[in-house]
Amino acid sequence: MTDSPTKIIRHKVTRLLARREQSLHELRKKLLESVDDKALIEEVLAQFSAKDIQSDLRYAEAVVRGAYRKGKGPSFIERSLAEHDIEYSLVATLIASDDFDWFELARAVKVKKYGEEAPEDWQAKQKQMRFLQYRGFYQDQINYAFE
Known part of the structure; x- marks a missing residue:
């Protein structure tokens, strides 16, 4: 049967x-x-x-936590959750949570990849900024990483 x-x-x-x-x-x-x-x-x-x-909420929480641990920014997370039809307001709430400091994460990702010292020239800085943008960080977070 x-x-x-x-x-x-x-x-x-x-x-x-x-x-x-x-x-x-x-x-x-x-x-x-x-x-x-x-x-x-x-x-x-x-x-x-x-x-x-x-639960889409639990799924979204797991994605946000995992992406944060991997050094991915909020823009990356928004795109990946949008592919799974997760409601944008839920995603925005999770990303805005006090559990995550996106500015410090952007700085940590930059330092891990390129070191503490400032880029030598404009082209090197642009390359580093594009890297952070590719990782899903917003421009204000990227600017913070270079302060």
Whole structure:
């Protein structure tokens, strides 16, 4: 006897969430690879969300903490969470949290990559600034890193 599609979806979601937090968007995408019934997928995902087994908030918090530890700035985080359809107001609230000092992080990332000393010339400074911009820092945070 084969398992029902609902049971298969539930098991797959459970296995995925056991490994790490996942966004609804991410789970939906992975489930659609193996199950064709979109309505059933949405129903099961709604049940997991209602029981707080799956939470976009927890997922976003994990992404923000992980990116911060890796020296990524708020712009990088906003882009990566937007790809997962995480609500912008939630992302902005997490980034604005007092737990994170983006200015000091920008300085630490610059010092780790290029050292304490100021760049020799304008081109070297521009290169370092582009690096910080690539890492997702805003211009005021980048300017702070060079003060």
